[in-house]
Amino acid sequence: MAAENIFAHVKRALIAAVWLAFLTAPIMVIRVDTVEKTVTWRWMHLAYMAAGSFLLALVWYIMLERRDRGKANKDAEGNVKESALARGFADPKLVKPMLAFGFVAAVAFPWIFSMYQTNILVSALIYVVLGLGLNITVGLAGLLDLGYVAFYAVGAYTYALLNHHFDLGFWTVLPMGAIMGAFFGLLLGFPVLRLRGDYLAIVTLGFGQIIRLVLENWSDFSFGPSGIANIDRPGLFGIPYSVEQATTYIYYIMLGLVMLTIFVTARLKDSRIGRAWLALREDEIACQAMGIDNTRAKLMAFALGATLASLMGVVFAAKTTFVNPASFTFMESAMILAIVVLGGMGSVVGVILGAFLLMLLPEYMRAFSEYRMLLFGATMIVIMVFMPKGLVRAKRKIYKINAETAG
């Protein structure tokens, strides 16, 4: 059986390789030098092309079959087999030491690695929080928000403007940024209450663009495309510190905020509110017919997601000491959405992994410079084909039933 399959795969891979070699032959083989007026035939390239694509196709087909066989096994056994990754997160004996090690490593990080590495990690942590925030709106409540970066911009500009005009410090603006984020979340939430799915996506996309365009064009207010520079770094009880120390300081601030966000989202997920969001995502009509106030649930999801994004905006402004509208393009929204989808919608652990993967991968692939984005895209495709539910599949909590009352 297996041998037959292998044969079939080899055959299909061969066909794919020959076809691809044929299609790419003109550009891969023929080189015309217009100055010397010569034509070079590079037949070896054809062979490279065919061999490379043959190998890739073969691996692809075998992996696909393994995936399908895995699915079939699940159906037969009636229960879903989890990946080693998911099992690792579920085993309490492993979780505690892992968390402890992770915490120690996180605290020690800036003292072991360079400032450059710490800076990259701060960016990744910002995206962890952004991902977790969007996870509330998209992953839990099922409201597809393509303009999420707008709230990030709101936070960043709240700090930038208040600091520029009124000299307010980071710690003063942080709660104000959260309030501004919640306010803008509601502002967007109200008009889109009736929309869902694709329609909602388009309106939120528009909202994201509006915020960016306002920031770009209303120069009297936001200083236009040139942005706002010389924003103060976070204050440390008035103690002056160097740029290098600032990175470490912001890193610790972010570490705190990340832990706070994980705590908050994990608790919300398994609460009455979180269940209402899930119900809203699953079936809006049934959800309302079972007595859940859809309006409230939606506004809450928008406002909470926006609050987290806005908080991150404040940190971002303080970290870079400079903001301009170019940092808040649609690309950012798409990136954050990719983090949520790739990590696993609704799963806190998944989103954290997704954020690290998508943020750190492009950084460390700089060695491949020009192929960086190509590899990045390929990674995303591979993950989505082989793990369509994301890196970590969201699992529902098993509730403990009181034996006495249930008896």
Add this chain to the structure above:
Amino acid sequence: MAQTDTAQAPDGAVLSVHNMSMNFGGLRALSEVDLEVRQGEVVALIGPNGAGKTTFFNCITGIYTPSEGDVFAYPRSGKKRRVNGMRTNLVCELGMARTFQNIRLFPSMTALENVMIGRHCRTKTGILGAILRGPGTRREEQMVVDSSYELLKKVGLEKMANEYSRNLPYGAQRRLEIARALATEPFLLLLDEPAAGMNPQETLELKEMVIRIREEFKVSVLLIEHDMKMVMSLSDRIYVMEYGRVISTGTPKEVGEDPQVIRAYLGEESDA
């Protein structure tokens, strides 16, 4: 026959609908419908496909706002409430819970969680409570879990409590929907074709379950159903609809003998 009246005042209505009409543009889906459900009754709404039965359900549960007429509910508090155009979730909170013709469970939530959603409107943990998870929240949460599990037992699904509801067999999904509706503590249970797609054995079990639920939870039941055997043996009174109008009402026996009903179901007699 389960026609024996529960010892209630003859006019102990829990739901009364007067002259209700529903227009969709130029189409009159419901026309001057009168209907009453009394305390503890099982009332059936029958009629050919497209007669407007589900539209009727949607009108009284706030999914549609009726174009004309009045819908009054008499919840346990005893205060008469006008339901027309009330928001769907408030209708449910008032105590009228429904199931759906094409099952609408929350597929990627467990059976237990589906029932827990029904408890939502009777509990009140807010965002802060959920984040801080103080003793009050934990107590409420445990109560929700326990009472939901209790309800699952009532419909015989306790073994599947932690299964995703999409993985439940069809009949179990129907029962789960009823458990979810019961979790909202209704005084009136609205069942939209609960026996659709069930085999005779399952239908019989469902019938017994409805009778049991009525006694145990002291609810009145209004159901839409096509299974005549079940309707005739289960209901106290029957309303027959055709083309958006109520053409006949009465006990199962009366309705069964009504020539208008026979005509609606079997077609016009050629010599009439």
